[in-house]
Amino acid sequence: MQINTNDIISTLYYSREAIEYLFAKKDNISISQLKSEISISEEMYNRMKSLEIIYEYENTVVLNDSVINMLEDILQIGESTPGIISEYVSEIKRYISFYQETHHYRFISPLKKYLRRIDKTITREIIKLQKSIDDTYKNESNYRIKLRRLEEYREKRDTIINNIYILQNLLSENHNTLSSSADAQLFQIIQTLKQTLLENLDYLIEIQTDITDYINKIQYQLDIYQKAQQLKELKDQGLLNFSTNFHEIIEKLNPIRFNGHKAPRTKISVDTLYTDIGQQLCQKIAEKYKVSQLRYRTSAGQLNFNINEKILDHQILIDTQKLVEKFLQQKEKNLFEFILNFKFPKQIGDLTINQKLSLFVEILVQYEKQLNFSYQLKFIEITENEKTQKIGYTVILPSKERKKITTNS
Numbered sequence: 001m002q003i004n005t006n007d008i009i010s011t012l013y014y015s016r017e018a019i020e021y022l023f024a025k026k027d028n029i030s031i032s033q034l035k036s037e038i039s040i041s042e043e044m045y046n047r048m049k050s051l052e053i054i055y056e057y058e059n060t061v062v063l064n065d066s067v068i069n070m071l072e073d074i075l076q077i078g079e080s081t082p083g084i085i086s087e088y089v090s091e092i093k094r095y096i097s098f099y100q101e102t103h104h105y106r107f108i109s110p111l112k113k114y115l116r117r118i119d120k121t122i123t124r125e126i127i128k129l130q131k132s133i134d135d136t137y138k139n140e141s142n143y144r145i146k147l148r149r150l151e152e153y154r155e156k157r158d159t160i161i162n163n164i165y166i167l168q169n170l171l172s173e174n175h176n177t178l179s180s181s182a183d184a185q186l187f188q189i190i191q192t193l194k195q196t197l198l199e200n201l202d203y204l205i206e207i208q209t210d211i212t213d214y215i216n217k218i219q220y221q222l223d224i225y226q227k228a229q230q231l232k233e234l235k236d237q238g239l240l241n242f243s244t245n246f247h248e249i250i251e252k253l254n255p256i257r258f259n260g261h262k263a264p265r266t267k268i269s270v271d272t273l274y275t276d277i278g279q280q281l282c283q284k285i286a287e288k289y290k291v292s293q294l295r296y297r298t299s300a301g302q303l304n305f306n307i308n309e310k311i312l313d314h315q316i317l318i319d320t321q322k323l324v325e326k327f328l329q330q331k332e333k334n335l336f337e338f339i340l341n342f343k344f345p346k347q348i349g350d351l352t353i354n355q356k357l358s359l360f361v362e363i364l365v366q367y368e369k370q371l372n373f374s375y376q377l378k379f380i381e382i383t384e385n386e387k388t389q390k391i392g393y394t395v396i397l398p399s400k401e402r403k404k405i406t407t408n409s
Contacts, residue, residue: 008051012067015040015048022054022063023071031061073124082125082159088118089167096174099181108181112189118167119193122160126203129156133207137214143222147215154211161204161365164197201365209394212373320359324367328398334378335371335396336360353384353391360393372397 012019018038022029035045048054054061095111098104133153140146171178171190178186234240241247272278327338339356351359364371374395381390 003051008053011044011047011051011053015044015053018045018048019053019063019067022061023068029061030059031056032059034061072128082156082163085118085121085125085160085163088114088121089163089170092118092167093170096170096177100174100177103180105181108183108186112183112186115186115189115193119189119196122164122200123196125160126200126207129153129160130203130207130210133210133214137218143218146218150211150215150218154208157204157207157211161201164201168194168197202361205361205364208368320363320366324363324370328370331398334398335363336378336380336393338398339363340382353382353389357391364394364396 018034018040021034021038034040049056053064053067055064091114092111095107095114099107099111133150136146136149136153140149171194178190231240231246234244234246268278268281273282323339323342326342327335330338333341339360344351374397376395377392378395379390379392381388
């Protein structure tokens with residue numbers, strides 16, 4: 001059958017109600033159920049089949065996977081597929097090699113197309129990955145499947161990080177070749193892409209923290225469930241009251257969350273809390289009542305334009321590999337304390353606290369598999385230039401050996 005773009009677009013438009021219904025239900029929709037709940041003519045139904053927008057299988061009807069993928073990509077939902085990033089990286093590498101061979105401008109246009117695509121795709125895949133992780137933790141009922149899927153998402157996250165590193169190295173190695181094209185638009189696309197890659201690396205570190213936190217919570221819930229099962233068995237056997245001190249322990253518990261916390265007597269208007277004065281009051285109240293979940297954050301100041309140039313010399317001279325090796329050889333300090341107190345060579349000089357923080361994050365990303373993440377937060381107050389700031393950081397231990405902790409059920 002001869003078809004064109006207009007045929008497909010018009011069919012999608014006039015059958016939009018059926019497409020929306022099938023996309024929401026996903027599968028297990030019978031033909032009779034679709035025709036009874038959606039007003040669709042027999043002619044339009046057959047038209048959708050002929051264009052392969054829908055498929056029939058054993059009296060059920062489903063959407064074409066291409067239509068589903070298109071809608072999921074636009075809505076930024078569905079499972080994350082890092083493989084598409086690898087494909088775009090391969091295409092970028094291919095067109096760069098073509099341009100190196102011929103220096104012909106016709107290869108620049110498709111190169112810019114794939115650079116734009118990978119910029120949007122990486123961000124979209126990270127958003128989909130974060131949503132999939134949250135949905136799995138909240139909605140998956142089987143804890144074994146939940147743990148397995150979270151581990152799969154960890155692998156997808158590692159795949160995205162590896163593709164980002166490959167792309168960064170590819171752009172860096174071919175910087176002179178791409179600059180020779182003298183294409184201002186290509187230069188702007190590459191600069192935007194580099195900035196996006198750096199931001200996405202930060203998001204991927206947060207995703208790793210979320211995955212680990214969810215796995216720890218699942219393990220904790222599993223332990224509680226197993227203990228509850230043991231209690232139920234004792235109760236069914238009639239041994240709970242006579243062979244255990246269960247009731248004595250329950251009577252001593254004080255489960256109300258805010259018991260012992262005195263509420264402030266002065267009432268503050270909601271509008272005041274949105275001001276700078278309200279933010280200061282909230283911080284004081286949080287410190288007084290030891291509330292650690294104060295999520296409101298003030299806006300960060302504008303970065304200097306040449307901030308990367310200022311720390312570039314330090315990053316070039318510091319051998320992070322040797323620094324990590326020295327850290328792993330000692331047993332006394334965690335990674336942040338080690339960097340904070342480390343004596344750098346004279347040619348590097350003294351690093352500021354912001355530069356040490358940047359070095360700390362760089363080591364976390366590059367040497368993640370060699371480090372022992374405890375996933376515990378620790379806070380420290382540091383005074384620099386007569387200004388004191390409180391910094392929270394993840395505790396990274398030098399050794400992967402962990403003591404086994406035995407718990408009594």
